[in-house]
Amino acid sequence: MSEIERVTDEPCAPRVVFIGLASCFGCQINITNIEKHLLQVLGQIELGYWQLTSSEPMPDAFDVAVIEGAVTTEEAAETVRRARERAGCVIAIGACAATGGIPGMAAPDITGCAAAVYGDAVPEACGVLRAPAPVSALVDVDFTVSCCPVDPFEFVRVLDAALYGSNRLAPTSVLCGQCAQGEGGCLYKRGQMCLGLVTRSGCGAKCPTLGRACNGCAGLSPDANVGAARAFAASRGHDPARFDEALRMFNTVALVAAGEGE
Numbered sequence: 570m571s572e573i574e575r576v577t578d579e580p581c582a583p584r585v586v587f588i589g590l591a592s593c594f595g596c597q598i599n600i601t602n603i604e605k606h607l608l609q610v611l612g613q614i615e616l617g618y619w620q621l622t623s624s625e626p627m628p629d630a631f632d633v634a635v636i637e638g639a640v641t642t643e644e645a646a647e648t649v650r651r652a653r654e655r656a657g658c659v660i661a662i663g664a665c666a667a668t669g670g671i672p673g674m675a676a677p678d679i680t681g682c683a684a685a686v687y688g689d690a691v692p693e694a695c696g697v698l699r700a701p702a703p704v705s706a707l708v709d710v711d712f713t714v715s716c717c718p719v720d721p722f723e724f725v726r727v728l729d730a731a732l733y734g735s736n737r738l739a740p741t742s743v744l745c746g747q748c749a750q751g752e753g754g755c756l757y758k759r760g761q762m763c764l765g766l767v768t769r770s771g772c773g774a775k776c777p778t779l780g781r782a783c784n785g786c787a788g789l790s791p792d793a794n795v796g797a798a799r800a801f802a803a804s805r806g807h808d809p810a811r812f813d814e815a816l817r818m819f820n821t822v823a824l825v826a827a828g829e830g831e
């Protein structure tokens with residue numbers, strides 16, 4: 570990816586906007602946690618709009634759109650399309666934006682889910698609901714920062730790549746390759762079920778390294794063989810239904826698209 574195409578010829582810092590869709594805003598909050606580094610980043614950009622911190626309307630012109638959250642309404646879909654039209658670069662942050670994440674668990678029947686919660690009195694504030702989708706299902710995404718929540722330093726690295734260019738490719742292999750580089754050994758040997766078998770690498774196997782099973786927050790790896798992983802987990806005594814249930818937490822949208830969702 571080369572440097573972003575500026576929307577103006579006037580010399581000024583790249584204008585960045587942060588947009589929040591269906592999410593818990595946890596990724597945006599996590600980014601604010603790296604205060605010192607964030608201030609350095611903020612010195613290089615013009616923060617045009619940050620939904621978490623401002624009630625001002627989004628400006629008409631900007632260079633980079635950072636989008637957190639899944640698309641679950643027609644209004645959100647329009648926001649994403651408008652951001653794509655205006656920004657030279659779109660960055661999807663967090664599992665919700667990258668895979669549909671936890672809001673994606675309502676796929677494909679979000680209307681049925683809303684009715685189960687609200688009965689026939691679904692609040693107008695819910696908007697015009699549509700099947701949950703990641704941002705990339707609606708528009709081209711230039712960069713993705715995966716996981717729930719994002720690693721703020723990974724976000725800074727990606728923003729840097731968006732501003733100044735990078736030829737680094739997103740990893741596609743499953744997490745086990747990164748995990749095997751550690752010394753802890755596989756959690757299956759300790760009787761735990763782990764979704765690293767099918768999860769996209771890149772986080773450095775954070776959870777298994779701490780002795781906790783991966784729950785798939787980075788999304789399915791393009792190299793994943795879900796059937797083989799399910800069979801492997803079963804061979805180690807884990808109920809396939811439990812494996813599928815665990816997988817749905819962050820990957821329902823992909824499973825539905827592959828005909829494996831409910």
Ligand code: SF4
Nearest residue numbers: 592595663664665717
């Ligand atoms: S990815 Fe996780 S932390 Fe980030 S907005 Fe979604 S639910 Fe919240």
Ligand code: SF4
Nearest residue numbers: 745748755756763765
């Ligand atoms: S602990 Fe998980 S990520 Fe690590 S090797 Fe085992 S299945 Fe793979």
Ligand code: SF4
Nearest residue numbers: 772776783784786787
């Ligand atoms: S180990 Fe799995 S659950 Fe933990 S951060 Fe990495 S991808 Fe997410």
